[in-house]
Amino acid sequence: MRLTFPIILVVCALVAAGCESTFDQAVRAREAAGTVAEVNALDMTQVAGVKATTLAILPSADGTTAAIVVKVEVTQPGQLLLWVPIEVRLLDAAGAEVGTNNIPGALPILVHLASAVGGTAAYYVNDQILLSGVPASAEVVIGGKLAAGSSPGELQLSEPVLTPDPDLGDSWTTTVTNTTGVRQEQIVVQAIMRDGDRIIGAGTANIDGLEPGASVDVTGYFIGASKGVLEVFAPASNAADGSGAPGTDVGGGATTGSGSGGEPSMTLQIG
Numbered sequence: 001m002r003l004t005f006p007i008i009l010v011v012c013a014l015v016a017a018g019c020e021s022t023f024d025q026a027v028r029a030r031e032a033a034g035t036v037a038e039v040n041a042l043d044m045t046q047v048a049g050v051k052a053t054t055l056a057i058l059p060s061a062d063g064t065t066a067a068i069v070v071k072v073e074v075t076q077p078g079q080l081l082l083w084v085p086i087e088v089r090l091l092d093a094a095g096a097e098v099g100t101n102n103i104p105g106a107l108p109i110l111v112h113l114a115s116a117v118g119g120t121a122a123y124y125v126n127d128q129i130l131l132s133g134v135p136a137s138a139e140v141v142i143g144g145k146l147a148a149g150s151s152p153g154e155l156q157l158s159e160p161v162l163t164p165d166p167d168l169g170d171s172w173t174t175t176v177t178n179t180t181g182v183r184q185e186q187i188v189v190q191a192i193m194r195d196g197d198r199i200i201g202a203g204t205a206n207i208d209g210l211e212p213g214a215s216v217d218v219t220g221y222f223i224g225a226s227k228g229v230l231e232v233f234a235p236a237s238n239a240a241d242g243s244g245a246p247g248t249d250v251g252g253g254a255t256t257g258s259g260s261g262g263e264p265s266m267t268l269q270i271g
Contacts, residue, residue, distance in 0.1 A: 044087050045143060046142060047081070047144055047145055048146075049074060049075050049146055050081065051072070052070055056068065056069040056200075057090065059135060060131075065131060065223065066090060066135055067224065068129060068138060069199050070086075070124040072122045073122075074117060074120075077118040078118055078149075079146045079147070080117055082144075083112050083113070083144075083237055083238075084145075085112055085142075086141070087101065087140070088126065088129065089139045090129060091135065091137045091138065093136040099129045100129065109206050110126050112245070114245065116235075124190075125190035125192065127202055127203045149239065152180070153179070153180025155176055155179065155180065155187065155236055157174050157176055160172050160174040172221075172230060173219045176210065178213060178214055180236060181212045185208075188206050189232065191204070191205075191230060191233075192230070193224065193225055194229045194231065195228045200225040201222040201223065201224035202222065209247060209248065
């Protein structure tokens with residue numbers, strides 16, 4: 001899977017992680033990995049039994065970046081997607097590609113779907129897609145394969161807090177607690193701002209790894225509007241047998257995971 005060059009992402013951890021942007025993380029990962037292997041996008045095949053629906057494409061104010069929100073549904077109960085590759089291609093009105101997550105240098109969290117469980121809806125949010133034109137539609141391909149099993153464990157979220165900032169832009173903060181009882185790797189925290197049925201803003205933050213019982217504060221920013229109903233999600237990325245997201249050390253593997261529950265979320269009305 002190709003890895004994406006990120007724009008910016010802020011994570012503030014209370015325990016064991018510290019603060020580091022995804023830009024710094026990507027540089028560190030590339031230095032450790034050497035030459036990044038690329039996979040042609042044509043090698044990805046849509047997995048059967050999975051439906052992907054693009055809910056929103058949100059260009060930044062300067063038109064250089066876009067956020068995308070995709071709803072992922074596994075049609076068969078008892079089936080599970082866990083840490084599978086996902087490719088997004090943004091197309092202009094003429095059908096030409098103007099942005100993709102599947103480019104050299106990307107962080108694995110931007111080219112993988114953490115998890116999706118049969119009978120429930122999961123979300124893929126990416127706020128770091130570079131644009132070369134005006135996006136009008138999206139093509140989404142989800143690879144990997146379905147496996148039998150229940151959902152990964154739950155992560156507990158505090159009520160999100162919005163911090164207005166006229167210079168840097170409004171940010172959101174939530175505390176994530178690993179209540180699965182086992183370590184979770186490469187957690188993606190996703191924020192969606194809604195106005196009724198419309199998604200008008202989105203953003204992400206990430207956690208390298210979180211031990212059982214540990215908590216971290218994460219802070220992210222919006223592309224699009226920051227007033228409305230804010231929903232924050234943190235899907236688990238590892239199963240009880242340790243399968244799923246690897247550790248952020250190059251070549252490392254997840255040690256443990258968990259299994260239960262759906263995708264935890266918190267909602268906040270912002271006036």
